[in-house]
Amino acid sequence: MEEPKLVRRVPSESLKSPTAAESPSTTKRKSWLQWDLDSSEYDLLFLSTCFKLLLFPSYRSTDFEVHRNWLAITYSLPISKWYYDTTSEWTLDYPPFFAYFEKLLSIPASFIDPKIVDLNNLNYDAWSVVAYQRTTVILSELVLGAVLHRFIRGSIDPSTQRVISASLFLHPGFLIVDHIHFQYNGFMFGILLWSILMARNGNKLASGILFAVLLNFKHIYMYLAPAYFIYLLRSFCMSPAGKLEIKNFLSLANAVIAVFVISFGPFIVMGQIPQVLSRLFPFTRGLNHAYWAPNAWALVTAADRVLLRYVSRTGADVAINVSGVASTSRGLVGDTVFAVLPNIKPIHTFIITVAFQSIALIKLWFTPNYKSFLTALTLCGYASYLFGWHVHEKAILLVLVPLSLLAAERHAYFRTFVLASVAGIFSLFPLIFTPGESIVKVIYSALWILFVYVPLTRRVYEYPNSLSFVIIDKLEKIYLAGFAFLLLFITAFPTWAARRQGGTLIPDTCVSTADFTCPEPDPRPAGVAAMEFLPLMVTSVYCAVGLVWGFLRLLYVYLHEERAYQGPMSRI
Amino acid sequence: MEVLSALPPEGPRKSPQRRIRTVSVNSLRSAATTAHRPQNSFRQDSEYERPEILAPSPRQPLGFGRHLLQDSGRHWARSVSPSSSRAVSPNLPAERRFGLLSAQSLKFPDVDTPRRTSEREIELAMGRRWLRWMHKRGVKDWVVPSLVLASTCVKFSVGLGSYSGQGTSPMFGDYEAQRHWMELTIHLPIRRWYTYDLQYWGLDYPPLTAYVSWICGIVGHWLEPSWVALDQSRGIETEASKVFMRSTVVLLDAIVYVPALLLFTRSWHANRSKRTQNLALLALLFQPALLMIDFGHFQYNSVMLGLTLLAINFFAQGRDLVGAVFFVLSLGFKQMALYYAPAIGGYLLARCINLGWTAGGKLFLRLAFVTVLSFLVLFIPFLPPFAPLSAVLDPISRIFPFGRGLFEDKVANFWCASNVVFKWKNWLSSPLLIKLSAALTALGFLPNVLVLLRVAWQTQLPAGRSKTPLNNTLLPLLPYALLTSSMSFFLFSFQVHEKTILLPLLPVTLLLSGAPIDSTVYGWGVLANNIAVFSMWPLLRRDGLGVQYLALMVIWNRFLGYNPLRLPSKSFIQLLSIAVYLAAIVWHILEFVIQPPARYPDLFPVLNVLISTPVFALVWLWSIKSGVEVSWAVGGLTPTRTSRALSIDEDDERRKAKPPVTVGAPPARKRIPFSDVVLE
Structure with a gap:
């Protein structure tokens, strides 16, 4: 049954370059020189780059100014002051590698326009700085493109991997968060995927080193660290029989420590570690972000709001937390305090997260292969996203990116991928609230789903073989269709509410960014203020339902993996 | 396992x-x-x-055996499967399909070569590659919707940029003019539309624009009254009002222009494959010049172009009267459509001649009646009994301003280019110049009109067969006539704007849309498009649309797989293209690097004009030449009326080398698609 697999079409470029068949290392070196891209890959590169160019003048969040300020800090201050500077409110709060990266970027910037790197030139938004910073995002994202391209090359099923790679390179998440909102996620996910690629190719030491590098670019990737730890420990530092491989262990440990020393070394020498850490981990935030990231806590918070309504209407005899009542009407940042339900503390979220992660990690411990690692990695990020303290909606990319690699494995994975992607991308929509950009993000995401869904769904189609399969399938389809109505609702609702109130159009809510809290809204009648947040709440809750279900689904699939039909990736 | x-x-x-x-x-x-x-x-x-x-064979059966069928590179070459046929559309007559089939098997005699050959042949253009992928992956039903969606997305993305006159108080630009018209049409009685405060962007487009502005204004007023408040809203630049204005353009474009393009590919390219039709749609939808001017600079040209295109589509279906009404609508939207009038008028007259005295005479009377009636309907609020007869003079005098100069800005036309050496205004008086330009323009468009009439005379139908709309020998000539006429207006007429190049670009792009990648038409078409955008660069730079210029040009050329080096080797068009592109690139570099000397502040715009004008003039000459050639192909060299001989032009030599695509299908020749005759 398998034999015809060998007759797969060869990527055309290997036909053209028969010399590229030496050892893997020479192949790689050659291809870096030769731009081992075929024409369809060039097409994607052109297409995405041109489209991103069109987004240059689009809306920018405060993250744009944050990064500009970091360019200025790293350029004009000595390294000893980087983590102390408070000229702008957007202080440097990424790990040192990212600071070095900004330093690198600031050098050409100073040639292009010295005002970009002027520390006191706050909120500078001339065309030069916009074009420069947007260009650096596009260029740094080429790391992602290169890695995804290498994913295709060694893949078991290149034509499917090509779809998946293209889907990641053109992911609406990156478009929204990087190219409109402004961040450098594409670049950093490129490093993450590089590390995963190394794991796939069996080079686990490189995988570990790259992940350590990534952690020193942005510490949010710690969400994924447990899976890396278990995987590398079990499959690299221990023999299959369970014996410790001292040599491997030491080399990995030394390499990782070396990476951290390179990163934090200067600050260790200067004795600034406590200051750096206090910048990296500010433990002063609430359970939910301003716009509730659609995770389990969004559901709990929403349940609390509903219960409060119920209690205040029926007058049931329940103890009501008064500060919680105030918290509901504000809807914005600050500590989320529940009115009816018991309050959540960081330690609770931590315990729940670790509990869910450990389920996946135990399974990973016993099946330390690539596919299992990939699933566990996804589940780790997923659990952190769903149950973590003060999670940002942008963190959903930590789930979607590794999950995409599993998409074509088989129907169960694919369906999880579709659910999580649709819900996750939709949950990113509130980041972009300006009307012009909103149209672009919706159409782009719709096209992306179309081009990813239709080809892959044919590949992984499974005939429904049980009643539960049919029911779940139908329910999920209904859920997915609901997004169209949700979109209609959140588009029409503000206009409708404004007309009903008889006032002018209320501008969409301000959405906080990494380090930015919105100002309190004008004191309006309570009804209006509550109405204003309704679309956000509905979005958050609806997406949360899908994401939580996707998590449970993936967990179930992972734990029952051996019983099911195995997809192509199990061979790795 | x-x-x-x-x-x-x-x-x-x-x-x-x-x-x-x-x-x-x-x-x-x-x-x-x-x-x-x-x-x-x-x-x-x-x-x-x-x-x-x-x-139909199952494309993606479950399990591990599927890739054998997926390997359709070899598969399609050997057989005609419904999902992978390139050149066959299923609704063709059977004999044509088999004709194609035999042509295919002639092309690929053994098993080993086809994949390489086919890859070279099909996959030169990104558009083709994409279409092929869509077909292979079973997404082909989504090709048109996704194309339209993607183009809408691009239009809105271009709209994120700045527009003409943004932040340039007190007069602003075209954007403010259009917005101002919405404001005045909803607040003033119709009689005052063409007379209100003419100094501040007085309405100077024909009534249909005014009516459309009125509808848009009503919607805008319903959404947010401050966007279109009378006088109060002048120069309003809020984010929301900008999005509203941009949306009106995209919406009108989606209502008029996009369906017109779709109809065009389905009617004019009716006997081409579905993929070619969709490729044509792709080329037309993403035409950079129009995207940039309508959605970046801000105008509603696509409505006017779309109405003309609809007229042409109706002509292709033999419904001349409906077509005439649409052309009047186009004229009534923007008087620039007059550039097409000689061609359209010539075509309709030729139709009448072609049909013979009785049938033709009847058609002529009907056409005259319908045209006059639709003009009257358009102007009805300015005519008795709704207004005194003198009222109609207000719009007319606003629409045709002869008070302005020969040319305004630096335009890549004959007057502006020759002005470098010969200062026309110093030598000739203004009325004389007007007469001169009118004469030159008429000389410019006459050749192809005459060709139309001659062919109509030659191929005049015997009485009684006049009811066969498919047997229309004039149709292949129409795009060339449109191109010649609009280009001669652009080159020689009075008061031309650089944006008016959009009018000649429409027929050029229509011609190019179905042409094979190595044909002369393709070479001319893309060259004209690229240089047109280049000629508008000074305007676009002023509007702050530099990034959009780069992005749209690159992606459109990539879609088409354009590479001047791949044109017929050492042909005139190849050498010309290379020379012109080199000049344009050098020009861009110089303009970026060097500050123009104080003595010649307009140095770079003038140089731009000197690069672009020859190209446009050559396109105009080429269009005349091609029109004549097509007329030989259609009507024959000799004046015998029944001659249907096809001429062998230069490109036919190459076609002989390949097996002819239409083997065994002589009936299909009856209606000659314009891109099949000369261009392949």
Whole structure:
């Protein structure tokens, strides 16, 4: 049954370059020189780059100014002051590698326009700085493109991997968060995927080193660290029989420590570690972000709001937390305090997260292969996203990116991928609230789903073989269709509410960014203020339902993996 | 699963060498004979039993055997499967399909070569590659919706940029003019539309624009009254009002222009394959010049162009009266459509001649009646009994301003270019110049109008056969006539704007849309488009649309797979293209690097004009030449009325080398698609 697999079409470029068949290392070196891209890959590169160019003048969040300020800090201050500077409110709060990266970027910037790197030139938004910073995002994202391209090359099923790679390179998440909102996620996910690629190719030491590098670019990737730890420990530092491989262990440990020393070394020498850490981990935030990231806590918070309504209407005899009542009407940042339900503390979220992660990690411990690692990695990020303290909606990319690699494995994975992607991308929509950009993000995401869904769904189609399969399938389809109505609702609702109130159009809510809290809204009648947040709440809750279900689904699939039909990736 | 051992132990990293071996035809055969006998026999039978081939085969069966069918590179070359046929659209008559089929099997005599050949042949253009992928992956039903969606997305993305006159108080630009018209039409009675405060962007477009502005204004007023408040809203630049204005353009474009393009590809390219039709749609939808001017700079040209295009589509279906009404609407939207008037008028007159005295005379009377009636309807609020007769003079005098100069800005036309050496204004008086420009323009468009009339005379139908709309010999001439006429207006007429190049660009792009990648038409079409955008660069730079310029140009050329080096080697068009592109690139570099000397502040715009004008003039000459050639092809060289001989032009030599595409299908020649005759 398998034999015809060998007759797969060869990527055309290997036909053209028969010399590229030496050892893997020479192949790689050659291809870096030769731009081992075929024409369809060039097409994607052109297409995405041109489209991103069109987004240059689009809306920018405060993250744009944050990064500009970091360019200025790293350029004009000595390294000893980087983590102390408070000229702008957007202080440097990424790990040192990212600071070095900004330093690198600031050098050409100073040639292009010295005002970009002027520390006191706050909120500078001339065309030069916009074009420069947007260009650096596009260029740094080429790391992602290169890695995804290498994913295709060694893949078991290149034509499917090509779809998946293209889907990641053109992911609406990156478009929204990087190219409109402004961040450098594409670049950093490129490093993450590089590390995963190394794991796939069996080079686990490189995988570990790259992940350590990534952690020193942005510490949010710690969400994924447990899976890396278990995987590398079990499959690299221990023999299959369970014996410790001292040599491997030491080399990995030394390499990782070396990476951290390179990163934090200067600050260790200067004795600034406590200051750096206090910048990296500010433990002063609430359970939910301003716009509730659609995770389990969004559901709990929403349940609390509903219960409060119920209690205040029926007058049931329940103890009501008064500060919680105030918290509901504000809807914005600050500590989320529940009115009816018991309050959540960081330690609770931590315990729940670790509990869910450990389920996946135990399974990973016993099946330390690539596919299992990939699933566990996804589940780790997923659990952190769903149950973590003060999670940002942008963190959903930590789930979607590794999950995409599993998409074509088989129907169960694919369906999880579709659910999580649709819900996750939709949950990113509130980041972009300006009307012009909103149209672009919706159409782009719709096209992306179309081009990813239709080809892959044919590949992984499974005939429904049980009643539960049919029911779940139908329910999920209904859920997915609901997004169209949700979109209609959140588009029409503000206009409708404004007309009903008889006032002018209320501008969409301000959405906080990494380090930015919105100002309190004008004191309006309570009804209006509550109405204003309704679309956000509905979005958050609806997406949360899908994401939580996707998590449970993936967990179930992972734990029952051996019983099911195995997809192509199990061979790795 | 047990065949896992057949793979090398490190599956994913197996060397390319190994994979080269696995793809060889022998291994394919052996694999197929051992494991997939049904498919193998399917392949072998395919040469003898055609009906079986045409039966739909499952594209993606479940399980591991699927890739054999997926390997459609070889598959399609050998047989015509519904999902992978390139040149065959299923609604063609059967004999044509088989004609194509035999042509295909002539092309690919053995099994090994087709993949390479086909790849070279089909996949030169990104658009083709994409279409091929869509068909292979079973997404082909989504091709048109996704194209339209994608173009809408691009239009809105272009709209994120700045527009003409943004932040330039007190007069602003075209954007403010259009917004101002919405404001004045909803607040003032119709009689005052063409007279209100003429100094501040007085309405100077024909009534249909005014009516459309009125509707847009009402919607805008319903959404947010401050966007269109009378006088109060002048120069309003809020984010929301900008999005509203941009949306009106995209919406009108989607209502008029996009359906017109779709109809065009389906009616004019009716006997081409679906893929070619969709490729044509792709080329037309993403035409950079129009995207930039309408959605970046801000105008509603696509409505006017779309109405003209609809008129042409109706002509192609033989519904001349409806077409005439649409052309009047186009004129009534923007008077620039007059550039097309000689061609359209010539075509309709030729139709009348072609039909003979009685039928033609009847058609002529009907056309005259319908045209006059639609003009009257358009102007009805300015005519008795709704207004005194003198009222109609207000719009007329606003629409045709002869008070302005010969040319305004630096325009890549004859007057502006020759002005460098010969200062027209110093030598000739203004009325004389007007007469001169009118005479030159008429000289410019006459050749193709005459050609139309001559062909109509030559191929005049015998009485009684006048009711066969498909037998329209004039149709292939129409795009060339449109191009010649609009280009001669652009080059020679009075008061031309650089944006008016959009009018000649429409027929150019229509012609190019179905042309093969190495044909002359394709070369001229893309060259004209690219240089047109280049000629608008000073305007676009002023509007702050530099990034959009780069992005749209690159992606459109990539879609088409354009590469001047791939044009017929050492042909005139290839040499010209290379020279012009070199000049344009050098110009861009110089303009970026060097500050123009104080003595010549307009140095770079003038140089731009000097690069662009010759190209446009050559396009105009080429269009005349091609029109004449097509007329030979259609009407014959000799004046015998029944001659249907096809001329052999220069490109036919190359066509002989390849097997002719339309083997065994002489009936299909009856209606000659314009891109088939001269262009292949």
